[in-house]
Amino acid sequence: MLFSTDEGPADWGAPVTYSRGMRHSLREFLPAAVIGRHYGDGQALPNGDFTISLGDLLDVDPNRIERLRPTRR
Template sequence: MRHRLRTFLPNAVAGRHYDHGRTLPNGDFAISHHDLLAGDLDSIERLQPTRR
């Protein structure tokens, strides 16, 4: 990988498996910055779509 591309990549990532391989509904998932830095992945929430 070219060094100039590395500036666009994160230094670390976090992941979790949900529903044991079952398909999840489409949607966005969110976590607060504080909970992310604390490593509290149980705080991830699914955001429901809204109409404007």
């Protein structure tokens, strides 16, 4: 699962350090800061999607991530 935004403030998330040997052309596609949360405790999860509002993402509140399970129609 991955959520991303270009709208985060300068102090958003934890900074990421990459090796000096990484090509600059690759580095420009990688995040400067990240937040994260672990799901499943080592167990496979049933199918489903995860969602979070942009406001909650920018507030660095991974507890607001919701899991949407598939439904039959």
